[in-house]
Amino acid sequence: xxxxxxxxxxxxxxxxxxxxxxxxxxxxxxxxxxxxxxxxxxxxxxxxxxxxxxxxxxxxxxxxxxxxxxxxxxxxxxxxxxxxxxxxxxxxxxxxxxxxxxxxxxxxxxxxxxxxxxxxxxxxxxxxxxxxxxxxxxxxxxxxxxxxxxxxxxxxxxxxxxxxxxxxxxxxxxxxxxxxxxxxxxxxxxxxxxxxxxxxxxxxxxxxxxxxxxxxxxxxxxxxxxxxxxxxxxxxxxxxxxxxxxxxxxxxxxxxxxxxxxxxxxxxxxxxxxxxxxxxxxxxxxxxxxxxxxxxxxxxxxxxxxxxxxxxxxxxxxxxxx
Amino acid sequence: xxxxxxxxxxxxxxxxxxxxxxxxxxxxxxxxxxxxxxxxxxxxxxxxxxxxxxxxxxxxxxxxxxxxxxxxxxxxxxxxxxxxxxxxxxxxxxxxxxxxxxxxxxxxxxxxxxxxxxxxxxxxxxxxxxxxxxxxxxxxxxxxxxxxxxxxxxxxxxxxxxxxxxxxxxxxxxxxxxxxxxxxxxxxxxxxxxxxxxxxxxxxxxxxxxxxxxxxxxxxxxxxxxxxxxxxxxxxxxxxxxxxxxxxxxxxxxxxxxxxxxxxxxxxxxxxxxxxxxxxxxxxxxxxxxxxxxxxxxxxxxxxxxxxxxx
Numbered sequence: 001x002x003x004x005x006x007x008x009x010x011x012x013x014x015x016x017x018x019x020x021x022x023x024x025x026x027x028x029x030x031x032x033x034x035x036x037x038x039x040x041x042x043x044x045x046x047x048x049x050x051x052x053x054x055x056x057x058x059x060x061x062x063x064x065x066x067x068x069x070x071x072x073x074x075x076x077x078x079x080x081x082x083x084x085x086x087x088x089x090x091x092x093x094x095x096x097x098x099x100x101x102x103x104x105x106x107x108x109x110x111x112x113x114x115x116x117x118x119x120x121x122x123x124x125x126x127x128x129x130x131x132x133x134x135x136x137x138x139x140x141x142x143x144x145x146x147x148x149x150x151x152x153x154x155x156x157x158x159x160x161x162x163x164x165x166x167x168x169x170x171x172x173x174x175x176x177x178x179x180x181x182x183x184x185x186x187x188x189x190x191x192x193x194x195x196x197x198x199x200x201x202x203x204x205x206x207x208x209x210x211x212x213x214x215x216x217x218x219x220x221x222x223x224x225x226x227x228x229x230x231x232x233x234x235x236x237x238x239x240x241x242x243x244x245x246x247x248x249x250x251x252x253x254x255x256x257x258x259x260x261x262x263x264x265x266x267x268x269x270x271x272x273x274x275x276x277x278x279x280x281x282x283x284x285x286x287x288x289x290x291x292x293x294x295x296x297x298x299x300x301x302x303x304x305x306x307x308x309x310x311x312x313x314x315x316x317x318x319x320x321x322x
Numbered sequence: 323x324x325x326x327x328x329x330x331x332x333x334x335x336x337x338x339x340x341x342x343x344x345x346x347x348x349x350x351x352x353x354x355x356x357x358x359x360x361x362x363x364x365x366x367x368x369x370x371x372x373x374x375x376x377x378x379x380x381x382x383x384x385x386x387x388x389x390x391x392x393x394x395x396x397x398x399x400x401x402x403x404x405x406x407x408x409x410x411x412x413x414x415x416x417x418x419x420x421x422x423x424x425x426x427x428x429x430x431x432x433x434x435x436x437x438x439x440x441x442x443x444x445x446x447x448x449x450x451x452x453x454x455x456x457x458x459x460x461x462x463x464x465x466x467x468x469x470x471x472x473x474x475x476x477x478x479x480x481x482x483x484x485x486x487x488x489x490x491x492x493x494x495x496x497x498x499x500x501x502x503x504x505x506x507x508x509x510x511x512x513x514x515x516x517x518x519x520x521x522x523x524x525x526x527x528x529x530x531x532x533x534x535x536x537x538x539x540x541x542x543x544x545x546x547x548x549x550x551x552x553x554x555x556x557x558x559x560x561x562x563x564x565x566x567x568x569x570x571x572x573x574x575x576x577x578x579x580x581x582x583x584x585x586x587x588x589x590x591x592x593x594x595x596x597x598x599x600x601x602x603x604x605x606x607x608x609x610x611x612x613x614x615x616x617x618x619x620x621x622x623x624x625x626x627x628x629x630x631x632x633x
Contacts, residue, residue, distance in 0.1 A: 033459045036449030040509060041465070043446060047506035048472045054483035113375060121369025129617070130380040136616035137383060138567050140584040141605035144591065145386045148601055155398040155598065157385050164401035194382065199627060206624045206632045244631055255476045257570040262588060274570065277478045282574060287482060294479035305474040 052298070059291035066285045078292030088293060090269060091276035094185065095300075098272055099253045102192045103246050109193065110200025110245070111238075115230075117201070118208045135198040143262035146191040153178040184264045192259055196252075200245045207241030208234070250304055254297075273297050390602035397599040412599035416607060425604070428586035433611075434497055435572075435582060436565035439504035443512045443561050444554065446505070451516035456523060456546065466514065470629070473510040477570055485574055495577040503571050508561040511629060515560070518630020519553025519622075520546065556622030559615040566612055583608045 062074035082088050117128055134142070150157045159176045166174030179187040211234065219229050257274045264270040266279065273293060281290035388404070389397045390413070396406035418424040454462045484503065485494075493499040523546050531541050572582040590604055591597060616623065624632055 030460070033453060033457055035453075037453035037459060037465065040446040040450035040513060041468075044469065044472055044506055044509055047502065048475060048480060051480035051483035051487075052475060054486075055479055058482065113372070116368050116372035116375070119365050119368040119372075121365050121372060123373065124369075127372050127376040129620075130376040132616065132620070132623075133380050133383045133613070136563075136613045137386075137605070137609045138584060138587070138612055140567075140569055140587045141386075141609050142382075144587065144601055145382055145605055148591070148598055149385060149389055150382055152598075155400050155402075157381075157402055160400045160402035167401065194379065197379070202624045203628050203632055206628070210633065241632065244628060248628065251474055255478070257478075258567075258584070261569070261573075274476065274478045278481075278570065278574070281482050281485075287486075290482055294476070294482070297476050298479045301474055301476060305471065 055291045055294050058287055059295050061288045061291075063287040064285050065287055074288055078288045079296070081289055082293045082296050087271070088273075088276055091271050091273045091293075092296070092300075094269060095254060095272040095274075095297075098185065098189060098192070098256070099250055101189050102196060102253050103249045105189070105193045106196040106200045106249065107204075107242060107246055109197045111204050111242070113197065113201045114204035114208055117205055131201060132198045134195050137195070139195065139258040140262055142195055143191060143259045146187070146194075147180065147263050151177075151180050151187055153180070180264065181268070184268045184270045188259050188263050188270055191263060192253065192256065196249055199249060203245040203248075204238060204241055207238050211237050247304070247307060251301075254301060254304070386602045386605055389599055390606045392599050394596035394599050397602070398596050412603035413607070415600045416603045425583070425586060425607070428581050428583045429608070431497055431576075431580055432566055432583040432608075435500050435504055436562045436611075439501045439508065439565050440558050440561045442501065442505040443508045444558060446509055447512035447516050447557070448554070450513050451520050452546075454513070455517045455520040456528065466517065469510040469513045472506075477507070481571065481574055484571075488575055494575060495580045497576075497580040500572060500575055500580060500582070503575065504565040504568065507568070507571070508564055511564070512557050512561055514629040515557040515626045516550075516554065518625060519550050519557070521630075522553070523549045553622060553625075556619040556626050559619035560623070560626045563612050563615050566615075 059078055060074060060076075061071060062077065063071045113131060117124060117131070121127075137145070148156070153159060153176060159174075162174045162176060166172075179190070216229060216233055219233060224232075255274055256272065257278065260266055260270055260272055260275045261278075266275045271279070274297070277290050277293045277297070280286050280293060391408040391410070392403070392406050393409050393411055396403045397412075416425060453459050454466060459465065488494045488496070488499050527545050528541065531545055536544070567584065568582070569584045569588070572585050573588070576582065576585060587604060587608055591601060619626065
C-alpha cells in the first residue's frame with residue numbers, strides 16, 4: 001500500500017505551475033522521503049505496540065480462561081498481587097539478580113579476554129574463533145549441554161574431571177558438585193556467563209582497537225606504568241563500550257527464557273519473570289495476572305532502557321552529524 | 323515503551339572526545355626504563371593465558387562434539403572416557419533410526435521460519451534504512467529510537483494478546499504467524515544495523531552520481547549496493563541466527579505441525595535410559611547452521627551486534 005503512495009507522491013510527474021504548487025510539491029517531497037520508512041514502521045506498530053496496549057487492558061481485568069464467566073474489571077488488584085505474591089516477588093528478585101550478575105561477570109571476564117586478545121601472539125585468530133564459539137551454539141542446545149553433559153552430578157564432565165584429578169593423587173573420594181540441585185540459580189548464571197562473555201569480549205575488543213595509540217605511546221614515553229595507562233587511558237576510553245555491552249546484554253538477559261526453562265524448569269527459586277509469566281498464562285490461565293506482571297517487566301525495562309538509550313545515543317551522536 | 327525519545331537520552335555529553343581530553347599529563351613522571359616492557363616476553367605470557375582461556379571456553383563445545391561421536395555407554399562415565407571409540411550411532415539415532423521421531427519436520431520449520439522472516443526483514447528494513455541514512459526524513463533520530471525502544475519491550479509483555487489473537491483467528495501452530503513474529507522481533511535490530519552500513523556510502527559519490535543524472539535504480543545498483551552488500555549479508559545472517567535460536571514464541575505459538583528445532587530439542591530428553599550422546603548429536607546438528615552463519619558474518623559481527631555503534 002505504501003509503495004502506491006510513494007509513486008503517487010513522487011514529485012515531477014504532476015507538478016504544473018511551480019509557484020502555485022510550491023507547497024504541495026514540498027509536502028509531496030517530504031512524503032516521498034517518508035514512504036520507504038512507512039511499511040517497516042506500520043508493521044512494527046501493529047505487531048508490537050498494539051499487543052502491548054491489549055496487555056495493558058487485560059492487566060486491569062480479573063480474567064482466568066478456565067472460568068471465563070467470572071471475567072470482570074479488577075482495578076489494580078492484579079498489580080497488588082504481582083507485588084505481594086511471594087512467588088512473583090521472588091521472580092522479580094531472581095530476574096534482577098540473574099541479570100545483574102550475568103552482565104557484570106561476563107563484562108569483567110570479557111574485558112580480561114579482550115585485553116589479552118588485543119596483544120599479538122601466535123594463533124590469535126584461532127583463539128578468537130574458539131572464544132566466539134559459545135555464542136554460536138543455539139541457546140537451548142547450550143542449556144541442554146550444561147545440564148546433561150557438564151553439570152550432571154553422576155556423569156557430567158565437571159565431576160568427571162574432579163574424579164580424574166583426584167585419582168591422580170590416589171584418592172578414591174573426590175569432591176563431587178551438584179550445582180543443579182544445590183545452587184540451581186548459580187548453574188543458570190554460570191551457563192549464561194559462558195554464553196554472553198564472547199559478546200562482551202567482541203564489543204570491548206573493538207573498543208580497544210579503536211583506542212588512539214599515539215596517546216598510549218606518549219604516555220609510555222613519559223614513563224607511565226601499564227596499570228597507569230590502563231587506569232587513566234584505556235578504561236576511560238572503554239567506558240562507553242562497557243556501558244553499551246552491559247546494557248545490550250541486559251536487554252537480552254532480562255528476557256531470558258531458554259536457560260531457565262531448560263536447565264531448571266523454573267524450580268528452586270530460579271523462575272525469572274519471563275518464565276513466571278509464561279507459567280501464569282500458559283498453565284495457570286491467569287490472563288489478568290500474567291498481563292500485570294508483563295506490564296511490571298515493561299516498567300522495569302523502561303528504567304533500564306532510559307540509561308541504555310542514553311549510552312547508545314552518545315556513541316550514535318558522532319555519526320548522526322552526517 | 324513508545325515514550326522513550328532521544329530527548330531523554332541526550333542528557334550525557336559523554337562522547338569519546340570528552341572522555342579522552344582529560345587523560346595524558348605529558349609532563350608527569352620521568353622516563354623510567356623499567357616500565358618500557360619487552361614486548362615479545364609480554365606477548366608470550368598474554369598468548370599463553372589467552373590460549374588457556376580460549377580452550378576453557380571452548381571445552382563445552384568441544385566436549386559436546388566429542389560426546390556426540392561416542393556410544394551411549396562411553397558418554398555417561400565418571401571419570402570421562404575421552405579416548406573411547408568413535409561412532410556415528412548417536413547421529414543415526416537422532417535422525418530417527420529406532421525412535422521413529424524424525425527431526426526433519428522441525429528442522430525444516432526452523433529453516434522456513436528463519437529464512438522467510440529474514441527475507442521479510444530485509445524487504446522492510448532496507449527501504450527504511452535508506453530513509454534514515456541516505457535521504458533521511460526529518461527527525462530521523464527519533465524514528466531510530468522508536469525502533470530501538472520496541473526491541474526493548476520484552477516478548478512476554480506482548481505474547482498473551484498475540485497468543486489470543488492467533489487462537490481466535492486460527493493461526494496457532496501456523497508457521498506463517500511465527501514468521502511474522504520473527505520479522506517484528508528482528509526488524510528493529512536490522513534497521514539499526516542496516517542504517518549503519520548504508521551510512522558508510524560516501525556522500526560525494528552520491529552527489530556526483532546525481533549531478534551526472536543517474537536515476538535512483540542506477541544509484542542503488544552501482545553505488546549503494548557495492549558498499550552496503552557485505553553489511554546487508556551480515557545483517558541477514560544475524561537475523562537468521564536470532565530466528566533460528568528463538569524458543570519462547572515458538573513454544574507458545576506452535577505445536578505439532580509448526581514446531582521448530584529448539585522446541586523439538588526441549589522435548590528431546592526422555593529421561594529414560596542413556597541419552598547423553600544423542601542429546602549432544604542433536605545439539606551439534608541444530609547448532610551447525612548458527613555456527614556457519616556466525617563464522618560467515620564474523621567480520622561484521624561486532625558492528626551488527628552492537629547495532630552499528632561499534633565499528
